[in-house]
Amino acid sequence: MxxxxxxxxxxxxxxxxxxxxxxxxxxxxxxxxxxxxxxxxxxxxxxxxxxxxxxxxxxxxxxxxxxxxxxxxxxxxxxxxxxxxxxxxxxxxxxxxxxxxxxxxxxxxxxxxxxxxxxxxxxxxxxxxxxxxxxxxxxxxxxKRAQGLKSDKPKSELTNREYEVLKLIAEGYTNQEVADKLFISIRTVEFHRANIMHKLNLKDFAALVKYAIQKGIIDIENIEEKI
Incomplete structure (x- = not known):
């Protein structure tokens, strides 16, 4: 066999x-x-x-x-x-x-x-x-969705590009460094950053980093020392 x-x-x-x-x-x-x-x-x-x-x-x-x-x-x-x-x-x-x-x-x-x-x-x-x-x-x-009830957990509204920008910013990269890594202009990075802050109702950089850690997007030990 x-x-x-x-x-x-x-x-x-x-x-x-x-x-x-x-x-x-x-x-x-x-x-x-x-x-x-x-x-x-x-x-x-x-x-x-x-x-x-x-x-x-x-x-x-x-x-x-x-x-x-x-x-x-x-x-x-x-x-x-x-x-x-x-x-x-x-x-x-x-x-x-x-x-x-x-x-x-x-x-x-x-x-x-x-x-x-x-x-x-x-x-x-x-x-x-x-x-x-x-x-x-x-x-x-x-x-809950089938019954027309709102889910307890918020659904992400970010696009794939916004997600990439969020991750890099939370890791401590500057707008220029993010632009270089993603091969986009710094103005585009600034636009995405503003959209991210608005969509997630975040007030400042500290709130953005906290969100990224809570959602498992980054690890605390992997955050750049320059933050």
Missing amino acids: KPKKKIKVVVCDDHNIVREGIVALLNQSGDIEVVGEASNGVEVLELIHKKSPDVVLIDLSMPVLNGLETTAKLRSNYPQVKVIVLTQHENEEYIIQMLKAGVSGYVLKTSIADELIKGIKDVANGEKFFSASISRMMLDDFI
């Missing part, structure tokens, strides 16, 4: 202890083989080219290239590879952003081992998978 093909997985998390624990857990499952490890998004993209995994398990908050940016690049360049987010962020806006980027699963780090393994198997088979608490939150929100 031909042996069952194992699911090839790449694990990406910038915390070594967490990553090593996940790798050990998956390798013991019997049906999953970890073919690579990475600590940031750039390393993930390099590994995918070399290892051709079935599934990538990725953290949201990482240095160099975060989970959202990495997923967007990965889905664009390697559409056959499935992505599961493994994170501590239980935030509706961030879940929506990741779904738009093309993830197939969203699993919380507080989940039990069996849930993570089931998620990988389901996603490898072409299905979607969400942690139980995430599924309940999404269902509750759907029911």
